[in-house]
Amino acid sequence: MSDLKQISIHAEGDAGGDPKSEGLFTRVFDELKAFCRSRSLFMLHYCTGCGAIELPPAMTSRFDMERLGIQPMVTPRQADILLVTGYVSIKTLKRIILTYEQMGGPKYVIGICSCTVNGGMYWQSYATAKVLNEYLPVDLYIAGCMPRPEAVITGMRQLMENIRTGKADSWKDYYRRYDHYLGNQQQLFGERWQTPTDVIGEADHYGLAGPETIGPHTALLQQHQVPLQPLEMRLGSRQERKP
Amino acid sequence: MSRQSLAPQLEFLLQEIEGIRIHRKGPRRVRVDLAAETLPALLELLKGRAGYVHLSAITCVDWMEQEEFELVYHLWSYETRVLVMAHIRLPRDPGVYLSVYDLFKPAAFFERDIHEMFGLYFEGSPDMGKFILTEWEGPPPMRKDFDGEAWVMNHFNWQAYHPDWLKEIEAQGGGITTRPEDVRR
Numbered sequence: 001m002s003d004l005k006q007i008s009i010h011a012e013g014d015a016g017g018d019p020k021s022e023g024l025f026t027r028v029f030d031e032l033k034a035f036c037r038s039r040s041l042f043m044l045h046y047c048t049g050c051g052a053i054e055l056p057p058a059m060t061s062r063f064d065m066e067r068l069g070i071q072p073m074v075t076p077r078q079a080d081i082l083l084v085t086g087y088v089s090i091k092t093l094k095r096i097i098l099t100y101e102q103m104g105g106p107k108y109v110i111g112i113c114s115c116t117v118n119g120g121m122y123w124q125s126y127a128t129a130k131v132l133n134e135y136l137p138v139d140l141y142i143a144g145c146m147p148r149p150e151a152v153i154t155g156m157r158q159l160m161e162n163i164r165t166g167k168a169d170s171w172k173d174y175y176r177r178y179d180h181y182l183g184n185q186q187q188l189f190g191e192r193w194q195t196p197t198d199v200i201g202e203a204d205h206y207g208l209a210g211p212e213t214i215g216p217h218t219a220l221l222q223q224h225q226v227p228l229q230p231l232e233m234r235l236g237s238r239q240e241r242k243p
Numbered sequence: 244m245s246r247q248s249l250a251p252q253l254e255f256l257l258q259e260i261e262g263i264r265i266h267r268k269g270p271r272r273v274r275v276d277l278a279a280e281t282l283p284a285l286l287e288l289l290k291g292r293a294g295y296v297h298l299s300a301i302t303c304v305d306w307m308e309q310e311e312f313e314l315v316y317h318l319w320s321y322e323t324r325v326l327v328m329a330h331i332r333l334p335r336d337p338g339v340y341l342s343v344y345d346l347f348k349p350a351a352f353f354e355r356d357i358h359e360m361f362g363l364y365f366e367g368s369p370d371m372g373k374f375i376l377t378e379w380e381g382p383p384p385m386r387k388d389f390d391g392e393a394w395v396m397n398h399f400n401w402q403a404y405h406p407d408w409l410k411e412i413e414a415q416g417g418g419i420t421t422r423p424e425d426v427r428r
Contacts, residue, residue: 090378091375114404126394190380
């Protein structure tokens with residue numbers, strides 16, 4: 001288990017201000033809240049690759065993730081952790097981003113396997129996205145091909161520790177630097193890429209909208225953004241496709 | 244009719260096609276090389292008179308130096324229990340061939356896949372639209388002249404992964420012996 005030093009989180013402290021300036025009760029309450037949050041995590045495992053095979057032993061009786069308070073969850077809207085286990089093809093990345101944006105904050109992303117770090121053994125592949133944290137804010141990488149359940153558990157414990165001490169706040173980074181992430185997504189998916197989630201509106205809602213939330217890429221998004229509608233089902237449909 | 248008596252009959256049947264070359268690869272495997280124009284006749288013959296109802300795959304090979312595509316039709320009969328592999332060669336340019344969808348419905352699936360991966364167009368196939376690579380805008384990626392590595396270098400960033408514990412192992416003579424930069428050269 002190792003978290004990459006290169007992940008640069010441009011966070012400038014909490015939006016709530018300096019905790020030391022607040023009262024003792026607030027601080028104790030915040031610490032309690034962070035502790036409770038770190039002890040009850042619902043995990044959505046997006047099993048893209050071979051790393052998924054290490055999760056059943058990590059979750060079941062041998063290593064027993066549940067003793068740490070981590071349980072699998074079936075829907076993104078109720079999940080706290082998004083676990084990306086293995087290589088991410090460009091097509092899958094779209095779905096991962098859609099899933100991630102549906103999750104409610106605070107939310108955490110863990111990249112398991114070397115493939116999420118830099119493509120791993122698929123570094124030559126034209127269809128595999130290489131660096132996951134260019135498109136999503138990744139809290140923690142668990143490198144290995146594949147990491148054993150011990151490593152997965154160690155990574156989870158590290159994430160819990162980061163949540164307890166308030167270090168795991170990269171989900172705020174997605175709102176603060178949305179333009180950066182959107183730009184990288186547009187590079188892969190084309191300029192017409194949009195998600196059904198109003199990320200800028202959410203950033204305003206959380207009070208996290210900063211100078212880098214809006215930029216040239218979000219301007220491009222607003223030009224062609226169409227009102228919310230279900231995604232087009234393309235596989236198997238024989239209707240005319242727009243070029 | 245026993246299986247033993249059917250296998251010679253198959254060979255007899257195949258002789259009806261003009262300019263065909265038959266290679267017995269094994270007791271249950273027959274390779275057949277023929278001209279592209281005669282392939283529909285062969286498929287019709289096999290389906291109609293030898294019970295070859297199962298087209299298990301169409302594969303494509305790109306022979307870039309010879310400017311040709313090779314198509315291999317894998318056919319299986321549950322009666323004779325002999326696999327027939329029909330090989331044809333097509334010019335790489337313009338890369339157009341006839342669909343066999345009217346004979347074998349699953350051909351639509353294989354032909355769409357080959358069109359996506361190699362750019363070979365099948366006339367008469369029901370759908371030649373995007374199939375698996377719905378996000379792909381580049382050239383057909385399985386062609387030999389597509390340089391996937393150069394594509395990756397131009398379109399993706401590289402992230403080095405060299406943690407401290409790996410450096411310690413490398414100091415003792417272990418670790419990764421071939422770095423990605425060396426592979427690329």
